[in-house]
Amino acid sequence: MVIKAFEYYAPESIKEAIDLLRQHGEKAKILAGGQSLIPIMKLGLSDFDHLIDLKRIKDMNYIKDTGKDSIVIGALAKHAEVENAPIIVEKCPLLSETAKLIGHPQIRNKGTIGGSICHCDPSADLLPTIVALDATLKVEGPTESKSFGAEEFFKDVFTTAMGPNDILTEIEVPVLPEGAGYAYQKLSMGAGDFAIVGVSTIIQVDSQRTCTSVRIVLGGVGEKPFRVRSAEEALLGKRITAEVVDEAVAHAVKEARPISDLKASAQYKKLMVATYTRRTLSAALSIAQRT
Ligand SMILES: Cc1cc2nc3c(=O)[nH]c(=O)nc-3n(C[C@H](O)[C@H](O)[C@H](O)COP(=O)(O)OP(=O)(O)OC[C@H]3O[C@@H](n4cnc5c(N)ncnc54)[C@H](O)[C@@H]3O)c2cc1C
Known part of the structure; x- marks a missing residue:
């Protein structure tokens, strides 16, 4: 065309x-x-x-440690830069590992973190992780600067809280707390494809294996990425056992709102929510217990 x-x-x-x-x-x-x-x-x-x-705007492409337990990323930082930045690999590996799963190297060498967030595709990989990390999104407009929490920024399919003349300039992500376990995993048609179901999980447990904090975010099975609070509540304050995990997984399946499309039926996506919630919990727990 x-x-x-x-x-x-x-x-x-x-x-x-x-x-x-x-x-x-x-x-x-x-x-x-x-x-x-x-x-x-x-x-x-x-x-x-x-x-x-925007490509010539030099002060929109950076990745910096704020020294206050957070990292600021210019909206024009490319997926490959986010994936490979030593500060992100070291202090916020969940973000690096999520960026690594976006498309192919060619896509990651061109596409930007800000572009993916603003495009707001419900199947985009970064979105559940940006919500799980509770990132802050900084926006410049004609009259004022605004900051949004990730959950309030994503409004609907391809729709954000930004006004028509706004530009997303910076993403601030908290560094992962000491001892936190994390995982992002997705079901896709093949390597380099968007998430049919994507799950991002961050968990902390104490020495008795009791959950002290948890965030589970689903992508691809709703109009926007969303925290499964009922699943988090099923885990929080409990000693993690197979039964407790089963209960959390059941909540995630219940809250998922997939639609049938050419890639998979809604029913199959629900089954995959169970699989990927369980897998990310297991992967995140094994990291949390190692530390
Ligand atoms: C073959 C292929 C495979 C892909 N696979 C995946 C995948 O597996 N997972 C995945 O998550 N994504 C995938 N993508 C999408 C990729 O991640 C894009 O990089 C991303 O969705 C958009 O980023 P961009 O910088 O290219 O933005 P652009 O395409 O330039 O812009 C996207 C939208 O955001 C707006 N916008 C961009 N930046 C700003 C800003 N700073 N402020 C305000 N508005 C802005 C633009 O106006 C536009 O509406 C794939 C893309 C292709 C072509």
Whole structure:
């Protein structure tokens, strides 16, 4: 399909990009890594006249330790940079391991963390992990800067809490607490494909194997990633046994809201929620108990 003609802009600052957005309103679109937007354009599913490419904005691509138990990541950091940054591998390995499962190396060398978060595809790998980590998303708009917790940022299918002239500039992720176990795993059609079901789990246990904190987030089986609070409650404060895990898994299955599509039926996805919730709990627990 021939892509419709558009004006191309390459601003060098966030302010310049926001001014362009304000100037062109609904007829403008942001371009980051292009790994979702360009395929959409090629399918003829987009309608804009002005494309604002963020790539030249140097102060949106960084990964830094804040020194306050968190890491800040510029929205233009590429998936491969997130996957391989020593600070993330060391202090927030769940994020690195999730980024490693996105698409192929070509996709990870171009696609950005901010693009994936803003695109808000319910099957995207990063989304459940961003919620499990309780990341903070920083947004610049024409009149103000705003910060959103991950849970409030993701609103619906391909829909975030950002306004039309806003730009996501930074993602702040807390470092994983000492002794925390973690895992992200997904069911997909094959290597390099989106999650049919994705589960991100973080758990802490004490020396008696009693759960002191837990977050379980499902992706691909709802309009947006969501914490399964009933499953978390089934684990919290309890000594982890096979029965307690069974109960948590049953809650996850109950709360999942999959729809049937070309990849899998809703019924099969529910079964896979059970499998992947159990697997991530088991993997996270084995890390938590090692430390
Ligand atoms: C073949 C293929 C396989 C893939 N496999 C996977 C996979 O397995 N798992 C997975 O999770 N993803 C997968 N992806 C998607 C990939 O992760 C994309 O990188 C990501 O979804 C979008 O990031 P981007 O930087 O390319 O954004 P773009 O495509 O440039 O933009 C995406 C959307 O976000 C908006 N946007 C981008 N950045 C900002 C910003 N800073 N502020 C405001 N709005 C912004 C754009 O306007 C656009 O609407 C795949 C893509 C392809 C082409």
